[in-house]
Amino acid sequence: MGPLIKANLIIAGICMSLAFLHLAIYVRRPELKAYFFFAVMSFCMAASAYFETGMYRAVSPNAFLSAFKTQVTFQGILWMSFAWFVTFYTGFARRWLAVTVTGLYAAALVIHWISPSGVIYSRMDHLYQITLPWGEHIAYAGGPKNLLRIIPDMAWLLLMYLTIESLIRMGRKGQQRRAIYLGVVFFIFIGIEYLHGTLIDFGIMEPPSFFSVTFLGLILVMSATLVSEVVRASQLSREVESNERRWRSLLENVKLLVAGLDHDGKINYVNPYFCEISRYPLDEILGRHFTDLIPEKYRPTLLNIFKTAMTGDLTPRIRTAFLTKAGEERQINWSNALMKDANDHISGILGIGEDITQLMQSEQQLIDEKERMDIILSSLDTGLVLLDPEMTITWANTKIREMFPNEDLVGCKCYTVAENRPTPCEGCQAVPTFSDGEIHEREFLNSHNGRWYQVIDLPIKDDTGKVIRVLEATTDIDKRKRTEKARDEAIRDLETLKNRLEEENIYLKSEIQDARLFSKIVGKSNALVYVLSRVKDVAETDATVLVQGETGTGKELITRAIHEQSKRSEKPFVKVNCAALPSSLVESELFGHERGAFTGAEQLRKGRFELADGGTLFLDEISELTLETQTKLLRVLQDGEFERVGGSQTLKVDVRVISATNHDLNQEVEKGRFRPDLFYRLNVYPITVPPLRKRREDIPLLVEHFIPQIASRIGKHIDQISPLMMEQSMGYDWPGNVRELKNVLERAIITTPDSVLRLPSEFNQTTVKQPKNVDVMENLSTLDDMERRHILTVLKTTNWRISGPDGAAKILDLNPSTLRSRIKKLDIKRL
Numbered sequence: 001m002g003p004l005i006k007a008n009l010i011i012a013g014i015c016m017s018l019a020f021l022h023l024a025i026y027v028r029r030p031e032l033k034a035y036f037f038f039a040v041m042s043f044c045m046a047a048s049a050y051f052e053t054g055m056y057r058a059v060s061p062n063a064f065l066s067a068f069k070t071q072v073t074f075q076g077i078l079w080m081s082f083a084w085f086v087t088f089y090t091g092f093a094r095r096w097l098a099v100t101v102t103g104l105y106a107a108a109l110v111i112h113w114i115s116p117s118g119v120i121y122s123r124m125d126h127l128y129q130i131t132l133p134w135g136e137h138i139a140y141a142g143g144p145k146n147l148l149r150i151i152p153d154m155a156w157l158l159l160m161y162l163t164i165e166s167l168i169r170m171g172r173k174g175q176q177r178r179a180i181y182l183g184v185v186f187f188i189f190i191g192i193e194y195l196h197g198t199l200i201d202f203g204i205m206e207p208p209s210f211f212s213v214t215f216l217g218l219i220l221v222m223s224a225t226l227v228s229e230v231v232r233a234s235q236l237s238r239e240v241e242s243n244e245r246r247w248r249s250l251l252e253n254v255k256l257l258v259a260g261l262d263h264d265g266k267i268n269y270v271n272p273y274f275c276e277i278s279r280y281p282l283d284e285i286l287g288r289h290f291t292d293l294i295p296e297k298y299r300p301t302l303l304n305i306f307k308t309a310m311t312g313d314l315t316p317r318i319r320t321a322f323l324t325k326a327g328e329e330r331q332i333n334w335s336n337a338l339m340k341d342a343n344d345h346i347s348g349i350l351g352i353g354e355d356i357t358q359l360m361q362s363e364q365q366l367i368d369e370k371e372r373m374d375i376i377l378s379s380l381d382t383g384l385v386l387l388d389p390e391m392t393i394t395w396a397n398t399k400i401r402e403m404f405p406n407e408d409l410v411g412c413k414c415y416t417v418a419e420n421r422p423t424p425c426e427g428c429q430a431v432p433t434f435s436d437g438e439i440h441e442r443e444f445l446n447s448h449n450g451r452w453y454q455v456i457d458l459p460i461k462d463d464t465g466k467v468i469r470v471l472e473a474t475t476d477i478d479k480r481k482r483t484e485k486a487r488d489e490a491i492r493d494l495e496t497l498k499n500r501l502e503e504e505n506i507y508l509k510s511e512i513q514d515a516r517l518f519s520k521i522v523g524k525s526n527a528l529v530y531v532l533s534r535v536k537d538v539a540e541t542d543a544t545v546l547v548q549g550e551t552g553t554g555k556e557l558i559t560r561a562i563h564e565q566s567k568r569s570e571k572p573f574v575k576v577n578c579a580a581l582p583s584s585l586v587e588s589e590l591f592g593h594e595r596g597a598f599t600g601a602e603q604l605r606k607g608r609f610e611l612a613d614g615g616t617l618f619l620d621e622i623s624e625l626t627l628e629t630q631t632k633l634l635r636v637l638q639d640g641e642f643e644r645v646g647g648s649q650t651l652k653v654d655v656r657v658i659s660a661t662n663h664d665l666n667q668e669v670e671k672g673r674f675r676p677d678l679f680y681r682l683n684v685y686p687i688t689v690p691p692l693r694k695r696r697e698d699i700p701l702l703v704e705h706f707i708p709q710i711a712s713r714i715g716k717h718i719d720q721i722s723p724l725m726m727e728q729s730m731g732y733d734w735p736g737n738v739r740e741l742k743n744v745l746e747r748a749i750i751t752t753p754d755s756v757l758r759l760p761s762e763f764n765q766t767t768v769k770q771p772k773n774v775d776v777m778e779n780l781s782t783l784d785d786m787e788r789r790h791i792l793t794v795l796k797t798t799n800w801r802i803s804g805p806d807g808a809a810k811i812l813d814l815n816p817s818t819l820r821s822r823i824k825k826l827d828i829k830r831l
Helices: 003-028 033-056 061-090 095-114 147-172 176-201 211-253 272-278 296-310 357-378 398-403 414-419 430-436 478-517 526-539 555-564 586-591 627-639 665-670 676-682 696-714 723-731 737-751 761-766 776-797 808-812 816-825
Strands: 126-131 137-142 257-262 267-270 317-323 329-340 346-355 383-387 393-396 440-445 452-461 467-476 545-548 573-577 616-620 641-643 650-652 656-661 685-688
Touching (some): 003 033, 033 061, 061 095, 061 126, 061 147, 095 147, 267 272, 329 357, 383 398, 430 440, 430 467, 452 478, 526 555, 526 685, 545 555, 586 627, 627 641, 627 676, 696 737, 737 808
Parallel strands (some): 573 616, 616 656
Antiparallel strands (some): 126 137, 257 267, 257 346, 383 393, 383 467, 452 467
């Protein structure tokens, strides 16, 4: 018999002895269930070590298999016992984990006995001999591994999780050192050995397994720990008995009622003072239900409180009526504490009571007197407080307590209660009432609760005329004040809404009128088709577009076409004529202004960027903006943020910007009149609208399009167009482009006496084709002269009124700013 075999047999003997020791402890103290499972672990360890010797001494595969199956069975039972040992020892509440571990190991053991070669091997091929370093020979089996071995491995991993979780919770309960100690012991003796056994099973390491030796170390360490705990528990028990004697002596002599109730509500202890007050002898008290000493009307409530306390939700202080043996009712203030057994389960309640019957009778007399006064004062709908010269409240009626329900008013400073201030309230009238002895009154908004009050301070004087108290009457007038405020705000809101609707109505009417001027784009020339293709390309994007072209080419029409074909078509299209706005109002128009931002800003007004939020903003004549406004516009284009004039709040908008100009912005940048960074921001996608002279083939289509519209508006019938007129129209360069063409057609319809349209005579004279050798500059001069004469004629007709419904700009279909520019350029002066 070699040393390994002898060691295993010795280990088996030691473990068996420890098993009987801890089983004896459990028999004496059945509540220590952890000792029972430790005894089972020790017994299984002894059996495992014994049958392990049978494996090592086997001379045939069958003999090895028989010992192997029995040894593995005891190991499985050992691990199941270990799971329950950890659960009970650490007080782990999640017992389903232990049940799961037990189930997995039980399943593994069933598979172990059903399978021919057990749960470790799928087949035992052979038995081989191993020579240990000291010369001892042992037998061990070889063969392919059973895939079902994963079941006990899973059980072991779950067991490790259970152990870790149990120790963590143990540490959180204040036993950190003990938890760390146990964790180190468990994982040194169990984790390393289980890993060693797994490596042997998979042929990575050679037998023998030192499971028996390792587990013996764990059992010895834990046994020493458990035994020391039993010894320590005995010492603590003696200390508890000593302390219990001291406490019992205190409770027996204290002049307070002391009573103990068990879990069923029966009295299991009272002190002599309890018997003295209740007039019951001790033998008549013990064993009775506590409700026998309570007036019947209070019993259901107190019984519910007691049942709730038995669940752990204790009411620590309670006042109860108490019946003596003679039927006298006394009032007791009880302070209660839960009593628990060794397993930390609630076993009852210990109550210590103070007899306050006489004190309550005295208090009741005062309360009755006070209630009579309160009945009188509470009928008033006014809060009343009595103040001393230090502004301390000495009395308060019910109404004032309803106004300030969160305060214990008496004894507090009035300004602390009213507005939570360290000093008297601003405008306080009690102070001058103490000084001059006069009645003072005021209305104020309470800064603490946000309500309006009316306060009247009345002086109370002594025989010498000195004010010794002030009676302050407070009436809540919040509803009236807020009704007045709501009325005033409603009037202001209606006025603001009226002004806003008027502004929006004017703006929308202007927009509708402008939209009707360009109901569709007319033309089929290559130049126009190219422009429309660029419109189609950019419309579906949110890119910033710069529309360039001469006056009257239809830049706004192109802009509207981009908006109508974009995904923003259902959102607003807002137009801003930068040239028509005075420089002082450009920012207000674009970004809006706050009320009072400048003289005349009587209410808040939204700017065009806010009106266009989600849609398109058309900035016509963009080159006319000042450099300062250009800087603010650049910020909106970059960040989508701006502030109203006179405001500090940053607003964000989602606006697509399309700008238009009849100037060359490159030249404006070079001359320093336009910011280059703004130009590059606007010039993301440029579109140049061709002048009418570069798409002459569209002139007949435009003529045929405009004549029915204009004739219908004027009230004339035109059914023919003079061939000469069409030839002259095609030969003219139209410096005013489509707008000029439309104005000339309107003048022609007005001057045509019949249904055949002819151009006005003055237009005929200026558009007669010149010989080829006529200087080109002379022709251009003649056109300017024609335009000058025509504008001068219209100005004389309107008495030199430029803007307005009857102004020259309206007749010429020009923006007022554009017309002023043309007047300046052509040097037209009023004589």
